[in-house]
Amino acid sequence: MSTMSTAWTSSPVLALSVGQIRRRPAAFAGLGAALFLAMATVTLFGSLVAAQATAPEAVARTPVSGPGVMVIAAAFGEIAVLVALFVVVNALGFTVRQQHRDLALLRTVAATPRQVRRVVRAQVLATVLLTAAPGCAAGLLAARFFLSALQRRGMAAPGLHVSGSPVPVLVALGVALLVGLAATAVAARRITRPAPAVALTGETGGPRRTGVPRLFAGAAVLAGGVLLLRLAATRPAGELDKAGQASLLGSLVLLVAVALLGPSAAWATAAVLGAPVRALVPRAGWLADANLRGYAARLSSAVVPVALLVGLSGTMLIMTSTAERVARATGAATSVTKASDIWLRQAELGLLVCFAAVSTVNTLVALTADRRREFALLRLVGATRRQLLRMLTAEALLTTAVGVLLGAAVAAAATGAFSRAVRGTVVPVVPGAGCAWVVLGAAVLTVPGIVGTGLWASGGSAVESAGGERG
Incomplete structure (x- = not known):
């Protein structure tokens, strides 16, 4: 030795x-x-x-x-x-x-x-x-x-x-x-x-239960995010800048909670969205839904970067639109509505989108490439590449929808608190075109990443892939 x-x-x-x-x-x-x-x-x-x-x-x-x-x-x-x-x-x-x-x-x-x-x-x-x-x-x-x-x-x-x-x-x-x-x-x-x-x-990608320490940590972080948003919602109407800072920080804390509680949150969201997918494409949809819900940890890893992208982008876009509406109504310019500061937030948003995009692509490619043996077994029991393509497309759409919904929930909570402070209502001003571009960007990153990598991973000899190492 x-x-x-x-x-x-x-x-x-x-x-x-x-x-x-x-x-x-x-x-x-x-x-x-x-x-x-x-x-x-x-x-x-x-x-x-x-x-x-x-x-x-x-x-x-x-x-x-x-x-x-x-x-x-x-x-x-x-x-x-x-x-x-x-x-x-x-x-x-x-x-x-x-x-x-x-x-x-x-x-x-x-x-x-x-x-x-x-x-x-x-x-x-x-x-x-x-x-x-x-x-x-x-x-x-x-x-x-x-x-x-x-x-x-x-x-x-x-x-x-x-x-x-x-x-x-x-x-x-x-x-x-x-x-x-x-x-x-x-x-x-x-x-x-x-x-x-x-x-x-x-199993490197198999189903795993969320540990008790992680659940407690997620619950604690979630409570911290809620307290921050409560602080933002109770700021006086004249303290728009402070309300914006607290709301943005609250959205970041909530996204950390989503990462910690990801398997449970992703499984519950996928269970709700899986029913219409199974109805639209019975065979591929059923298999895609079973894969996502059966491997909650894998699904969580895939949707957290998407939620990060949508949550941060949506929060900053909606907060800016809400603040601009308030500024037009009151005639008061703040750091949230000044042109130079709007440019700063756009630059910051662009930087964060780069990080989220890299994380999303890395995660989805790694997760899908790791399923080479799974795809080979499906081919050995009679699945064709066209059927695998349909299954992967359904999985990609479900993954995108789950990530978008989780990110949108965070953005809605953060911007609702901000709007409550500056407008007196929890309904913010939502820029429809900007939010649509965010959702489209999430789909463009997610769907090709899963489908393209899946088709690559399902190539070659099914017998060799099924008997070899994964990934």
Whole structure:
């Protein structure tokens, strides 16, 4: 055992890690994209903070329109970095899931849980280092463009510029490493916790019950979100800005609750939506409905990114429309209705949509590709590719509908509280065209991702796929 321990502490760990990356480039591409966005985001807002902090006193004290670069960077960065890190943790979970069988096999040949975790940590380290240079370079470039846009609108001092300080880059690299390595322990737990034989035969995407601690955590977060929305709803009508901040923060907290309570919420929503699908397409609809409800954890993983996209986008669009209606009625301009601040929220929304889109595509491709063996078994019992296509289309539409409904519920709660504070009614002003584009965008990301990946995963020899490893 001492010889094996010595071997595992040196090059074999790196060799195994690099071998897995070469063998499964698609699995690590999603993690790489998430890390790229995360490091670019931290570098972007860190560079803006550094630019303001290191500016000469005369430049730093130049009066500007709006809250200033430091406040903008902090407000943007707080939300964007949290969402980016969520996307990284989610992508890492799927990367490890797709290696479930390989990592479990290592344990059957005497690898310890600690050694398996070291393999995964080495993979994360290698992926971070590969994406560090392009991610940080993109962040620096974006910081210069963003600062120029702020200066054109008078929201930043003309003499301010992005310096060449390495601090934002080092902070971005450190944050990516800390989050990735911390998430490794959670992601590898399902492989390292059980006995080797159990880990090898364990189902990577099968039905799992939501744990009691997760239910309690979800209930606590949900209660916190409700309290925030109650706070937003009870703000005086003149404090429109504070009501908007509390409502937006409440929507983020509710989306975290949806992620924690996802399996139960997704199963209940799918049970309601499954009936009309079964009636419209009896065979494919029945199978799609059974797949989604039978694998609630898998469904939850698929719908949470869609709910994130719809919930954040819908909340910001509806809040802006409601605030503009109030401003037209009262003639009072606030930071919610000023043109420059509307541009800021649009920029923030665009950034969040990028994160949500990456998370949605990564999740759906990983989940669907992991079902290769399931598709092969269906083909062996007589299912044709056309029938699989119908089933996948029904699943994609159901998944989209569940995610849209959960996200819309969050947006409705948040904007209802905001509207109650500023208009005296819980019915906000809904921009129909904007919300329709949000739903269409969710469908465009979801349906092709599931159907296209499913058709790819169902190709090849059904016998070989049914007998081989999953994913």
